[in-house]
Amino acid sequence: xxxxxxxxxxxxxxxxxxxxxxxxxxxxxxxxxxxxxxxxxxxxxxxxxxxxxxxxxxxxxxxxxxxxxxxxxxxxxxxxxxxxxxxxxxxxxxxxxxxxxxxxxxxxxxxxxxxxxxxxxxxxxxxxxxxxxxxxxxxxxxxxxxxxxxxxxxxxxxxxxxxxxxxxxxxxxxxxxxxxxxxxxxxxxxxxxxxxxxxxxxxxxxxxxxxxxxxxxxxxxxxxxxxxxxxxxxxxxxxxxxxxxxxxxxxxxxxxxxxxxxxxxxxxxx
Numbered sequence: 001x002x003x004x005x006x007x008x009x010x011x012x013x014x015x016x017x018x019x020x021x022x023x024x025x026x027x028x029x030x031x032x033x034x035x036x037x038x039x040x041x042x043x044x045x046x047x048x049x050x051x052x053x054x055x056x057x058x059x060x061x062x063x064x065x066x067x068x069x070x071x072x073x074x075x076x077x078x079x080x081x082x083x084x085x086x087x088x089x090x091x092x093x094x095x096x097x098x099x100x101x102x103x104x105x106x107x108x109x110x111x112x113x114x115x116x117x118x119x120x121x122x123x124x125x126x127x128x129x130x131x132x133x134x135x136x137x138x139x140x141x142x143x144x145x146x147x148x149x150x151x152x153x154x155x156x157x158x159x160x161x162x163x164x165x166x167x168x169x170x171x172x173x174x175x176x177x178x179x180x181x182x183x184x185x186x187x188x189x190x191x192x193x194x195x196x197x198x199x200x201x202x203x204x205x206x207x208x209x210x211x212x213x214x215x216x217x218x219x220x221x222x223x224x225x226x227x228x229x230x231x232x233x234x235x236x237x238x239x240x241x242x243x244x245x246x247x248x249x250x251x252x253x254x255x256x257x258x259x260x261x262x263x264x265x266x267x268x269x270x
Contacts, residue, residue: 096136
């Protein structure tokens with residue numbers, strides 16, 4: 001457990017930083033950021049910005065200009081490592097990343113959570129008609145029951161987007177990398193029921209360990225009361241012990257998301 005922070009350290013934590021400006025141990029999942037409160041009523045201190053372009057991921061427009069690609073160092077490091085693991089297993093694709101949190105957390109328009117640096121919307125890996133990796137573009141394509149996508153609801157309704165197909169192998173490799181990461185615990189992965197079925201069927205057919213399949217079955221969920229998540233994967237990581245102590249990090253608070261600015265002390269210093 002970290003010792004109580006000095007005033008100087010707290011001042012540094014208040015300002016967001018870029019992931020590519022941090023020493024490798026922090027950018028790869030260190031402990032200098034603080035997730036404060038709940039995912040729907042919280043804030044983020046010392047947030048790390050996921051680079052708009054990395055070796056294995058891309059934050060396409062319009063998300064790149066929204067300035068909502070900040071998270072805890074743990075979340076940013078997990079995304080980087082998972083994307084690298086997918087590329088190692090299936091070279092050539094890029095992980096598309098949409099919204100994380102605002103620089104200091106708090107309400108993000110269009111989201112009921114994403115307030116405390118522990119949530120990330122990840123675009124599904126896709127293939128084109130020839131089977132080649134499809135580079136993420138400015139659409140969040142909605143995958144029909146056949147695994148084909150030709151329209152999108154977000155970030156705006158659009159019919160006739162470039163056709164693409166759900167890349168089951170890469171998307172399972174992403175889930176596997178997230179769930180087997182040694183540094184960060186995944187709390188939930190929200191996807192549509194049919195996406196869950198595609199991924200679990202692939203895992204079983206390819207002989208993945210029963211324990212891993214069971215864990216994936218437990219964490220892959222269609223969220224109640226919102227869209228079916230057939231167009232993206234909503235990743236949420238668990239509170240770290242340090243963030244529970246310093247940021248009073250907590251599971252999702254039931255009720256409406258808080259829109260007003262977070263005013264409670266955070267990081268918390270007893």
